[in-house]
Amino acid sequence: MRVIALLLATVMLFACSDNEDPVPQKEAVDVTHDYFSFANTDQFVTDHIKLNLTVDFDLKELRGLVTLKMRRLDPAASHITLDTRDLHIEGVLVNGAEAGFEYTQQHPKLGQALTITLPGGLEQQHDLLVKIHYKTDPSATALQWLPKELTAGGEHPFMFSQSQSIHARSWIPLQDSPSVRITYEATIHTPARLLAVMSADNDPLTPRSGEYHFNMPQPIPSYLLAIAVGNIYFAPIGEVTGIYAEPEMLDASTFEFASTQQMLDTAASLYGPYQWGRYDLLILPPSFPFGGMENPRLSFITPSVLAGDQSLVSLIAHELAHSWSGNLVSNRTWRDVWLNEGITSYLDARLIEVLFGKERADEERVLSYRELLLGLEKVSPAMQALAPVESIDDPDESQGGVHYQKGQLFLQHLENTFGREAFDPFLAAYFKNFEFQSISSEQFLDYLDQNLLTKYPGKFSREQAEEWLYQPGLPADTPIPHSATLEEAARNAGSWAAGELPVNDIPVSDWSPHTTVHFINSLPLELTEGQLIELDESFGFSESRNAEIARAWFIQVAARRHQPAYQAMELHLIRYGRTRLIYPVYIALAKNGVDAELAHELFNGARDNYHPLTNSAIEHGFRKTE
Numbered sequence: 096m097r098v099i100a101l102l103l104a105t106v107m108l109f110a111c112s113d114n115e116d117p118v119p120q121k122e123a124v125d126v127t128h129d130y131f132s133f134a135n136t137d138q139f140v141t142d143h144i145k146l147n148l149t150v151d152f153d154l155k156e157l158r159g160l161v162t163l164k165m166r167r168l169d170p171a172a173s174h175i176t177l178d179t180r181d182l183h184i185e186g187v188l189v190n191g192a193e194a195g196f197e198y199t200q201q202h203p204k205l206g207q208a209l210t211i212t213l214p215g216g217l218e219q220q221h222d223l224l225v226k227i228h229y230k231t232d233p234s235a236t237a238l239q240w241l242p243k244e245l246t247a248g249g250e251h252p253f254m255f256s257q258s259q260s261i262h263a264r265s266w267i268p269l270q271d272s273p274s275v276r277i278t279y280e281a282t283i284h285t286p287a288r289l290l291a292v293m294s295a296d297n298d299p300l301t302p303r304s305g306e307y308h309f310n311m312p313q314p315i316p317s318y319l320l321a322i323a324v325g326n327i328y329f330a331p332i333g334e335v336t337g338i339y340a341e342p343e344m345l346d347a348s349t350f351e352f353a354s355t356q357q358m359l360d361t362a363a364s365l366y367g368p369y370q371w372g373r374y375d376l377l378i379l380p381p382s383f384p385f386g387g388m389e390n391p392r393l394s395f396i397t398p399s400v401l402a403g404d405q406s407l408v409s410l411i412a413h414e415l416a417h418s419w420s421g422n423l424v425s426n427r428t429w430r431d432v433w434l435n436e437g438i439t440s441y442l443d444a445r446l447i448e449v450l451f452g453k454e455r456a457d458e459e460r461v462l463s464y465r466e467l468l469l470g471l472e473k474v475s476p477a478m479q480a481l482a483p484v485e486s487i488d489d490p491d492e493s494q495g496g497v498h499y500q501k502g503q504l505f506l507q508h509l510e511n512t513f514g515r516e517a518f519d520p521f522l523a524a525y526f527k528n529f530e531f532q533s534i535s536s537e538q539f540l541d542y543l544d545q546n547l548l549t550k551y552p553g554k555f556s557r558e559q560a561e562e563w564l565y566q567p568g569l570p571a572d573t574p575i576p577h578s579a580t581l582e583e584a585a586r587n588a589g590s591w592a593a594g595e596l597p598v599n600d601i602p603v604s605d606w607s608p609h610t611t612v613h614f615i616n617s618l619p620l621e622l623t624e625g626q627l628i629e630l631d632e633s634f635g636f637s638e639s640r641n642a643e644i645a646r647a648w649f650i651q652v653a654a655r656r657h658q659p660a661y662q663a664m665e666l667h668l669i670r671y672g673r674t675r676l677i678y679p680v681y682i683a684l685a686k687n688g689v690d691a692e693l694a695h696e697l698f699n700g701a702r703d704n705y706h707p708l709t710n711s712a713i714e715h716g717f718r719k720t721e
């Protein structure tokens with residue numbers, strides 16, 4: 096997934112808090128325990144689930160039946176505990192017999208535990224079929240129900256899910272822990288003419304019947320369960336790649352993402368066969384809160400990367416790379432999420448390098464490093480470790496985006512040390528060794544030690560690897576990425592600001608969008624209103640349809656209180672719903688010393704267009720500025 100720092104409010108560690116002790120203490124946590132799930136996965140485990148759901152746009156609900164095929168691990172266990180959030184459970188059957196069930200109270204982050212008492216006579220039963228009749232609540236955190244006005248076509252409603260990290264439980268009662276892998280099948284009933292797609296075996300030729308059947312034969316963690324329903328059509332890109340989107344966005348999307356098949360072939364040649372059959376992209380309406388979500392076989396993608404020039408396709412490289420790091424080998428608990436995101440960030444830069452050259456890949460590496468430095472300023476030392484081992488005092492505290500970029504640098508450091516001729520085969524072997532498993536940071540460390548560090552002794556010690564995993568900040572010998580083009584752009588920004596370089600001599604039209612972003616980010620603090628107007632009139636930043644250039648520019652506009660561009664900034668905040676693009680603009684506005692009220696006003700005017708996760712991230716950000 097590609098997200099913004101603070102959005103990972105759910106990816107955090109919960110303290111085993113001791114209420115009798117008035118002094119907050121840092122406690123070591125059991126790193127193999129999933130603190131984000133109520134499920135008793137040490138007693139029962141789910142192997143397969145079967146869904147039969149009706150999609151009701153009028154009531155904003157999914158309703159129907161889920162069947163969990165479970166296995167008993169503990170002969171003495173008499174209750175099954177599942178994760179739920181705001182679900183309405185209507186009845187439970189276990190192996191055909193009615194079963195009693197009860198909920199715990201709602202936990203603000205984790206939802207409710209649903210405890211099912213096994214009916215008499217099943218005490219020794221090893222295989223259990225748990226059937227649950229239920230419906231979702233309109234407030235389900237995983238589901239967004241868009242009215243037709245918020246779609247590209249404007250004629251049909253749209254619904255999509257976002258299960259990561261712990262939201263699958265708001266549309267299916269299940270063991271919602273990445274340590275449990277399941278296969279699934281589903282029958283989905285939709286209004287006639289609309290198409291349902293899932294993270295499963297979508298058939299591009301399926302008739303639009305209003306009843307759709309899916310099968311996912313490879314075991315996946317619950318956070319990769321995904322569904323979308325809308326006026327969706329298909330267009331092929333390559334042999335096993337294609338686009339699902341509203342018809343209004345199909346042509347632009349097939350042009351923008353034309354390199355997808357080549358990316359897939361490249362990744363497979365480096366890291367081992369692509370194991371999921373097809374790889375398609377679903378282009379969502381603008382309110383999709385993230386850049387992308389690596390739902391297997393069908394990545395969900397923001398339309399904000401439709402730049403018209405393929406300049407933002409590193410997002411696709413990222414979601415595709417998750418087919419290895421994340422989907423094939425998954426984090427065991429959310430504390431190990433760097434195994435998904437850090438390794439994927441490293442892989443996506445490698446793919447961009449093959450497809451678009453080293454210069455562009457280095458530009459993206461430098462921008463990512465800058466985001467890491469900004470992230471490290473905001474994240475507590477304990478959460479700066481790639482694999483945190485301490486409990487935390489503030490449950491809203493998280494790793495920010497640090498685990499993405501710091502993880503990427505860790506792998507870059509290993510690559511520099513051992514060389515690609517050793518490191519690439521090591522990674523391919525790692526994916527093969529742990530395929531279709533969910534592993535901990537410590538399993539990674541042991542595998543690294545045995546298969547790379549010890550194999551080429553004297554180059555990189557286990558202690559060095561442990562420093563990356565368990566210590567805050569960055570080790571002293573961290574490789575710092577460089578890009579000649581970006582450094583030149585930063586020099587241009589300084590010279591122009593100092594009056595040494597005429598604006599017409601800044602070669603923006605020759606630059607990549609990344610270079611332009613870096614130029615904007617490198618503008619000195621002290622600039623006059625006249626200088627900002629000169630820049631905008633010369634280069635049209637306020638009118639840019641490249642979402643990353645617009646983002647960088649409007650952060651500056653808001654932070655510097657550059658009012659001549661406020662109207663354009665408002666349009667930016669309405670045009671996009673992706674959290675990354677709007678969150679920092681709102682926060683910069685709220686923090687500029689004058690416009691906190693305006694920031695709230697603009698947000699209240701636009702929030703109906705945004706996803707609930709985006710809204711809660713922005714609200715959380717506002718609270719922190721107060």
Ligand SMILES: [Zn+2]
Nearest residue numbers: 096097436439
């Ligand atoms: Zn990701």
